[in-house]
Amino acid sequence: MNTSNNRPFFTGAPGPLAVPVSPYPPPGSPSTVIEVRPAGYMGLGVFATQNILKGTRIIDEPPVFTFHSHLCEDDEYGGGISGYASDDSDESMLDEGVSMRNDNDQENFTDQGQEEMDNDEDMNDDDEENDDEEEEDAYKGSPLPATVFRFCDELLLQGLLDGKLSAMEDLSYSQAMYENERIRELIRRFFHERVYPSQPNCSPLSSEELESKVQQFARLYAIRMRCQYSPHTTEHPGSPEGIYALQARINHSCMPNAWHDLNGATGRMTVHAVRDIRAGEQIFVAYGEYLRRTIAERNAELLQMDEIQGCMCAMCLNPYTDELQAQVYRLFWGAFYFLYPDARDVLTETMDVRAAADAAEALRMAQAAVEVLKNPLMDAETKVLADTYRMCCFLCQKLQQPGQAMVYAGLETSLQLIIRGVDNPNFQEADARFRDLQRL
Ligand SMILES: [Zn+2]
Numbered sequence: 099m100n101t102s103n104n105r106p107f108f109t110g111a112p113g114p115l116a117v118p119v120s121p122y123p124p125p126g127s128p129s130t131v132i133e134v135r136p137a138g139y140m141g142l143g144v145f146a147t148q149n150i151l152k153g154t155r156i157i158d159e160p161p162v163f164t165f166h167s168h169l170c171e172d173d174e175y176g177g178g179i180s181g182y183a184s185d186d187s188d189e190s191m192l193d194e195g196v197s198m199r200n201d202n203d204q205e206n207f208t209d210q211g212q213e214e215m216d217n218d219e220d221m222n223d224d225d226e227e228n229d230d231e232e233e234e235d236a237y238k239g240s241p242l243p244a245t246v247f248r249f250c251d252e253l254l255l256q257g258l259l260d261g262k263l264s265a266m267e268d269l270s271y272s273q274a275m276y277e278n279e280r281i282r283e284l285i286r287r288f289f290h291e292r293v294y295p296s297q298p299n300c301s302p303l304s305s306e307e308l309e310s311k312v313q314q315f316a317r318l319y320a321i322r323m324r325c326q327y328s329p330h331t332t333e334h335p336g337s338p339e340g341i342y343a344l345q346a347r348i349n350h351s352c353m354p355n356a357w358h359d360l361n362g363a364t365g366r367m368t369v370h371a372v373r374d375i376r377a378g379e380q381i382f383v384a385y386g387e388y389l390r391r392t393i394a395e396r397n398a399e400l401l402q403m404d405e406i407q408g409c410m411c412a413m414c415l416n417p418y419t420d421e422l423q424a425q426v427y428r429l430f431w432g433a434f435y436f437l438y439p440d441a442r443d444v445l446t447e448t449m450d451v452r453a454a455a456d457a458a459e460a461l462r463m464a465q466a467a468v469e470v471l472k473n474p475l476m477d478a479e480t481k482v483l484a485d486t487y488r489m490c491c492f493l494c495q496k497l498q499q500p501g502q503a504m505v506y507a508g509l510e511t512s513l514q515l516i517i518r519g520v521d522n523p524n525f526q527e528a529d530a531r532f533r534d535l536q537r538l
Pocket residue numbers: 351352353396409410411412413414
């Protein structure tokens with residue numbers, strides 16, 4: 099269904115809709131409402147050049163680079179390269195382990211890194227790392243050979259070094275990954291084992307040329323670790339991880355004024371304003387899924403995954419928000435596990451949550467979660483609120499309350515439009531549900 103030229107029209111949706119009247123800029127056109135410039139201690143950032151209305155599409159861009167890490171189920175590299183361990187386990191675990199979570203591009207790294215550390219022992223023989231570097235490895239996680247080899251292969255396949263490198267080369271990167279000598283050694287081996295044997299007529303690189311290539315690849319690997327966007331595996335099945343040059347420039351806040359999301363239909367990254375933004379304001383998105391976690395947990399993850407020292411957003415500066423987060427956590431998952439009891443097997447981290455006993459209690463919990471999410475201290479006008487509205491809708495349907503179900507479907511639809519836009523499948527799905535309920 100191509101609705102990109104139509105404005106949404108769910109006239110029955112409750113409450114006023116803060117939808118901008120201006121159309122989206124055509125895909126691929128340079129955004130005129132933002133610019134990239136220095137952002138103090140944050141390095142570079144993205145700033146509004148004019149007042150931006152809530153719901154405006156700020157960015158709509160294709161990936162510069164994609165990496166099919168979670169699609170590598172075959173054994174092309176794992177075990178196929180002499181002496182290299184297979185890392186298939188980390189990919190399958192990634193798919194199964196996080197598929198029920200929300201957009202958690204950061205957590206993928208956590209799982210992957212841990213699994214890689216667990217499976218990494220046979221690579222230690224020829225390591226020359228000192229204690230400091232080993233400590234760093236233990237902290238960051240070391241990539242398995244097959245992961246590095248796949249990455250290098252994709253770099254060559256996508257012609258990045260010739261064509262698109264300039265779009266990526268000024269992106270921020272993980273210093274620890276860039277300086278990781280094990281990664282460099284693996285990249286050297288990649289050239290020796292994969293590039294030279296398959297191209298017997300090519301004259302080998304001089305050692306200086308090789309080192310220059312190794313540095314380039316290591317830098318891109320480090321950029322990938324910092325900047326890539328990992329799509330949610332159930333919402334975007336089969337979608338690769340990607341690096342989006344402009345979106346990757348946006349800094350983090352736990353109370354963001356914008357929402358970034360992969361459009362599963364177009365394969366493009368979109369960023370939408372989730373509240374009105376004044377000219378000159380910096381654009382922020384939330385890295386990973388930060389709602390329902392404590393300040394300490396969020397900051398530990400930001401440090402580990404993004405090397406960010408302490409978020410300074412209003413939520414992180416107010417310890418009371420931890421209590422609100424805890425309430426949302428208990429209420430959201432209590433309702434969720436009533437609707438999806440099987441998910442409990444996967445989401446062991448929330449085992450301490452008590453599932454609602456019946457649909458009526460689940461609805462009360464979801465409705466209470468909505469109230470907390472709407473607290474200005476949380477300012478959580480995000481996907482979590484949309485998800486909670488959807489749960490309320492499903493629970494009202496279970497309780498034979500079609501009128502109330504329609505109200506919640508309309509609320510979700512309004513929010514999906516703001517955070518994802520009219521051409522996004524998640525919006526279209528919510529909109530279709532709302533229309534179906536209207537017809538009842
Ligand atoms: Zn914060």
